[in-house]
Amino acid sequence: AAGVIQSPRHLIKEKRETATLKCYPIPRHDTVYWYQQGPGQDPQFLISFYEKMQSDKGSIPDRFSAQQFSDYHSELNMSSLELGDSALYFCASRRRETGNTIYFGEGSWLTVV
Amino acid sequence: LAKTTQPISMDSYEGQEVNITCSHNNIATNDYITxxxxxxxxxxxxxxxxxxxxxxxxxxxxxxPADRKSSTLSLPRVSLSDTAVYYCLVGELLYSSASKIIFGSGTRLSIRP
Structure with a gap:
């Protein structure tokens, strides 16, 4: 079965640079969630989208932005990167009308040096 | 979503049954446990x-249990590969616009030979 696809899997950026992470939800899933997980920490909710509209925001820095496109894939844009942004970023998806389960991608590792 | 409480860590041995309990005292009528x-x-x-x-x-x-204020995940005959962090999430998702899925602190399970 198709899963949530994230790219790239690994990314190394320098401070003050910009990074873009992509998430391709499971086909027919209309809701996407983004999370940030630092080393040894629990996942922190960043932002979510339903039908291409932002649904909710969590602890997402102002330097970060995200959107969901017409094909339901989502992109997380991170600017003015800081060392503290180094983390595993993963997204999850579900289908609102039939999905009582959220499925997670394998994550994208961002290292800021 | 309902707030959840789990043990921070647990240790066990290969071949044993492991039970991890999650408390969710304010679970709502339509909430599922995942x-x-x-x-x-x-x-x-x-x-x-x-x-x-x-x-x-x-x-x-x-x-x-009948009051649904807790739940227990049971892993039969664990192996070394079951060493992981286990999260309990409680909430209503089906048909809902639940857009902020919050992780609590999971249980770090360590399995020893």
Missing amino acids: WYQQFPSQGPRFIIQGYKTKVTNEVASLFI
Whole structure:
């Protein structure tokens, strides 16, 4: 079965640079969630989208932005990167009308040096 | 979503049965209980979901008492590969606009030979 696809899997950026992470939800899933997980920490909710509209925001820095496109894939844009942004970023998806389960991608590792 | 409380860590040995309990005193009528497993550097993986009584699948069982204020994930005959962090999430998702899925502090399970 198709899963949530994230790219790239690994990314190394320098401070003050910009990074873009992509998430391709499971086909027919209309809701996407983004999370940030630092080393040894629990996942922190960043932002979510339903039908291409932002649904909710969590602890997402102002330097970060995200959107969901017409094909339901989502992109997380991170600017003015800081060392503290180094983390595993993963997204999850579900289908609102039939999905009582959220499925997670394998994550994208961002290292800021 | 309802707030959840789990033990921070647990240790066990190969071949043993492991039970991890999650407390969710303010669970709502329409809330489901879902357990996820997360290995280092990977996204959380769905294990099992239930609403009441007992649910069993090929990897685990989920016991939910009548008052639904707690739930117990049971892993039969664990192996070294079951060493992971286990998260309990409680909330209503089906048909809902639940857009902020919050992780609590998971249980770090360590299995020894």
